[in-house]
Amino acid sequence: VMATAGTTSSGAVDPLRAVGEICREHGVWFHVDAAWAGTAALLPETRWVLDGAELADSVVFNPHKWMMTNFDCSAYFVRDPGTLIRTFEIHPEYLKTGVDAKVKNYRDWGIQLGRRFRALKLWFVVRSYGVEGLQALVREHIRLAGLVKGWVEADGRFELLAPVDLALVCFRLNDGRDEAGLDQLNRRFLERINASGTVFLTHTTLRGRYTIRLVVGQRTTEERHVRSAWDVISAAAAEVLKD
Ligand SMILES: Cc1ncc(COP(=O)(O)O)c(C=O)c1O
Known part of the structure; x- marks a missing residue:
C-alpha cells in the first residue's frame, strides 16, 4: 500500500498513521511517498507531514525536489534491507571480494549495479547550508x-x-x-x-x-x-x- 505525503497535483497529505495501522494489522508492506513534501519535515511546525511514517516499511523523499540538491537525488529509507537484498543481490564471481560480509553493497539494494555517489552531493548540501x-x-x-x-x-x-x-x-x-x-x-x-x-x-x-x-x-x-x-x-x- 502506498500513501503520499504531498501529492504532485495539490500537495495533499494522506493520513499516514491510519493507513499504516491498517497495513500493520494485515501484514501489508506500507510505503510512504514523500518525494516533495518530505523536506517540510525539517521544520518543527510542518513535521506533521510525516506523522505516522514511522509505521512505514519504506519511505522516499527527493532532496532534488525541495532540498536545494541538484537533480537527481532520492533518499530511500527501508525498514528491512534484507527484503531488497534478497530481491536484487547478484553474486557473479568477478564481484566477490573478501569484505562482502562487512560492507553495505548498495548494488544489492536495487536494480542498478554501477551507480553514482549521489549521497556525496547531499552531504555537501547539508554541510554548506547547515x-x-x-x-x-x-x-x-x-x-x-x-x-x-x-x-x-x-x-x-x-x-x-x-x-x-x-x-x-x-x-x-x-x-x-x-x-x-x-x-x-x-x-x-x-x-x-x-x-x-x-x-x-x-x-x-x-x-x-x-x-x-x-x-x-x-x-x-x-x-x-x-x-x-x-x-x-x-x-x-x-x-x-x-x-
Ligand atoms: C509525490 C511524488 N512522488 C514521486 C515523484 C517522482 O519523482 P522522481 O521521479 O523525481 O523520483 C513525484 C514527482 O513529481 C512526486 O511529486
Whole structure:
C-alpha cells in the first residue's frame, strides 16, 4: 500500500498513521511517498507531514525536489534491507571480494549495479547550508506561498482549489461561467502567463477542474520574485477576462 505525503497535483497529505495501522494489522508492506513534501519535515511546525511514517516499511523523499540538491537525488529509507537484498543481490564471481560480509553493497539494494555517489552531493548540501540554513529556506518558501494564497483569496477574480499547507498554491480564475467554460478560460490564462516568458506555471486537474499550480521552492527565490510573478498573473487575468 502506498500513501503520499504531498501529492504532485495539490500537495495533499494522506493520513499516514491510519493507513499504516491498517497495513500493520494485515501484514501489508506500507510505503510512504514523500518525494516533495518530505523536506517540510525539517521544520518543527510542518513535521506533521510525516506523522505516522514511522509505521512505514519504506519511505522516499527527493532532496532534488525541495532540498536545494541538484537533480537527481532520492533518499530511500527501508525498514528491512534484507527484503531488497534478497530481491536484487547478484553474486557473479568477478564481484566477490573478501569484505562482502562487512560492507553495505548498495548494488544489492536495487536494480542498478554501477551507480553514482549521489549521497556525496547531499552531504555537501547539508554541510554548506547547515540544518538551520535549510530550515530558513524552507520556512521562507512556505511564507511566500502563503502570500500568494492571501492574494488569491483577496482578489474576487480567483479561487483557491486546494488548501495551502506548504509551498504549493492551486488556483484558477472563476467569473461564474460553467465548468467547461472555466476550463477553457483557465487554459488560455495559463498560456498567457507562460507566454510572458518571465513566469512558468504548470497545471493539473483537481476534481475535474483545470487548475493552475504555483510552487515556491528555489534557493534563490525572494519575495520580489513572487510579487512580480503575481503582477504577471494579475495582468494576464485582466487580459483573458476581457477577451
Ligand atoms: C509525490 C511524488 N512522488 C514521486 C515523484 C517522482 O519523482 P522522481 O521521479 O523525481 O523520483 C513525484 C514527482 O513529481 C512526486 O511529486
